[in-house]
Amino acid sequence: MGHRKRRFSILKFFIIVTLLFMIGWTGYYLIFPDVSILRTKNPKKTSFMEYRENQWKKQGKRIKIDKRWVPISAISPYLVKAVIIAEDDKFWSHKGFDFDAIQKAIEKDIKEGKPKFGGSTISQQLVKNLYLTPTKNPLRKIKEAIITWRLEKTLSKKRILELYLNVAEWGVGIFGAEAASMRYFSKPSKELDPLEAARLAAILPNPIKYRVDGGSRYVERRARIIYDIMVKRGIVVPEYEDVIKNGTGLKEENEKVIP
Numbered sequence: 001m002g003h004r005k006r007r008f009s010i011l012k013f014f015i016i017v018t019l020l021f022m023i024g025w026t027g028y029y030l031i032f033p034d035v036s037i038l039r040t041k042n043p044k045k046t047s048f049m050e051y052r053e054n055q056w057k058k059q060g061k062r063i064k065i066d067k068r069w070v071p072i073s074a075i076s077p078y079l080v081k082a083v084i085i086a087e088d089d090k091f092w093s094h095k096g097f098d099f100d101a102i103q104k105a106i107e108k109d110i111k112e113g114k115p116k117f118g119g120s121t122i123s124q125q126l127v128k129n130l131y132l133t134p135t136k137n138p139l140r141k142i143k144e145a146i147i148t149w150r151l152e153k154t155l156s157k158k159r160i161l162e163l164y165l166n167v168a169e170w171g172v173g174i175f176g177a178e179a180a181s182m183r184y185f186s187k188p189s190k191e192l193d194p195l196e197a198a199r200l201a202a203i204l205p206n207p208i209k210y211r212v213d214g215g216s217r218y219v220e221r222r223a224r225i226i227y228d229i230m231v232k233r234g235i236v237v238p239e240y241e242d243v244i245k246n247g248t249g250l251k252e253e254n255e256k257v258i259p
Helices: 002-031 035-039 047-058 077-087 099-112 122-131 138-154 157-167 177-185 194-202 217-232 238-245 251-257
Strands: 169-171
Touching: 035 138, 035 157, 047 122, 077 122, 077 157, 077 194, 077 217, 122 138, 122 157, 157 177, 169 177, 177 194, 194 217
Parallel strands: none
Antiparallel strands: none
16 A cells, blocks of 8 residues: 555656646747747847837837848948947857956946946847847846847857847838948948948947937947957958049959958
């Protein structure tokens, strides 16, 4: 009798553990999205876009989202590098989180007495754009961290960057590098020159407040800093840029010298 009771207790224990595992597994995948589909599928509309649409609706505004997907190969290397410099200079080396930047952001928040949860990497910003909202609270940040970790484990750095450049907000109703380039410079993002790329990267921290074509001193100063870093790192060779702008036919040579 005691032996049978013991067997029943063990069986009951395993049933409970199995049920808990199944509930946990189901809850995990219901709460957290399957990021693996992003390997081959491009998102049509992000959570951030929907958030903006709801904002506009409440304000009685009729604004249409302008987004045009392009592969990363069709985006100017200048813009790719300018965005990394401006937003996440350790992008290629970190695993989704820049702990030095987070520490500095926390120290700044403590000093100012305003918790802003700054120091986000491109991977974290991509997660916020795809699945979350700009609401700043600890629970959202925890969810963001978990999805970011999964994103970095699942996708290549190149794919993460391609996704980010195509969904990032670049102004009211403007999402993605291609839409931004066409709106501000009337040309495809592949044709952006270094200064144009620096100006686009400069407004990313707050594309609603700042405009590429708004004459803001902040944008001018930040764009110049980004551009100077590009020159310092050899991404831009000013002499070659001058030659190209003067139309002397050395564009192909310049493209070979500057990766």
